[in-house]
Amino acid sequence: MKVLFIGESWIVHMIHTKGYDSFTSTKYEEGATHLLQCLQNAGIDVDYMPAHEVQVRFPKKLEELEKYDAIVLSDIGANTFLLQNATFYQMEIIPNSLELIREYVAKGGGFMMIGGYLSFMGIEGKANYKNSVLADVLPVVMMDGDDRVEKPQGVQPETIKEHAVTEGLGSWPRFLGYNRFAAKADADVLVQIEEDPFLVLGSYGKGKTACFASDCAPHWGPKEFMDWEHYQKLWARILEQIKR
Incomplete structure (x- = not known):
């Protein structure tokens, strides 16, 4: 299985103030290191594309996506795909990356979105996937804000x-938050959190889809989840269900 995993990276720019004086520092972080290693340990071939690389590396042709059995988006908003450098700065007309993902799934590709502050609708609605073509692809109905x-x-x-995904998982670890959405009528809800869907499987065209409502890593996915004995098994099983 070959997977394209996109997102789970960020840059933190800090201001340090000590009395009269201040200075700045910047650090780059990636959140999916543990998950990506687990997938590789499970025999899954993963190409990782950090969020900032989408601007210059996301495929411009459907054929380039079709070499993957599944695409995973985690904590990366729709604007990163829609406002690439060529469009935002040079006003060029380029292929819509989210349209390419939609077409990829319709033709049989697997697709999963993992929760986070810039997944589904996200913080202040800034992920904004409800107002994109992926709203049709995902097996859930997103909120307005x-x-x-x-x-x-x-x-x-x-x-x-x-289900094959949940068999033998037993008691789940706790989480510190999640994205709220509703399952579409033809979707398959395997896990819920309070009264909300938590793990949902579905389909679009010839492809299969999945939504995981919380983080694959901190902060919503705390150490308790990262250390869970079924952590690797869970993600490998989901990808096995949706792969091309």
Whole structure:
């Protein structure tokens, strides 16, 4: 299986103030290191594209996407795909990256979105996927604005349907938050968190899709989740279900 994993990277720019004086520092971080290593350990071939590289590296042709069995987006908003350098700065007409993903799935590719502050609708609605073509592709109905549910006290998902993905997982670890959405009528809800869908499978055209409502890594996915004995198994199983 060959997977294109996109997102889960960020740059933090800080101002340090010490009395009268101040200075700035910048650091780059990636959140999916543990997950990507787990996928590789499970025998999955992963091409990782950090969020900032989408501007220059995302394929411009469907044929370039079709070498992958599945595409995963995690914590990266729609604007990163829609406002690439050529369009935003040079006013060039280029292929719509989200349209390419839609066509890729329609023709049989697998697609998963993992939750986060810039997934689904995200913080202040800035991920904004409800107003993109991926709203048709995903097996869920997104909210109109900020869809975050913050749970600093922790909240525990519950498996509600036995499936090849959930078999033998037992008790889930707690999470610190998630994106709220509703499942489409023809979708398959395997896990819920309180009364909301948490893990949803579906299809679009000839392709298969999945939505995971929380983080694959901190902060919503705390150490308890990262250290879960079924962590690797869970992600490998989901990808196995949706692959081309």
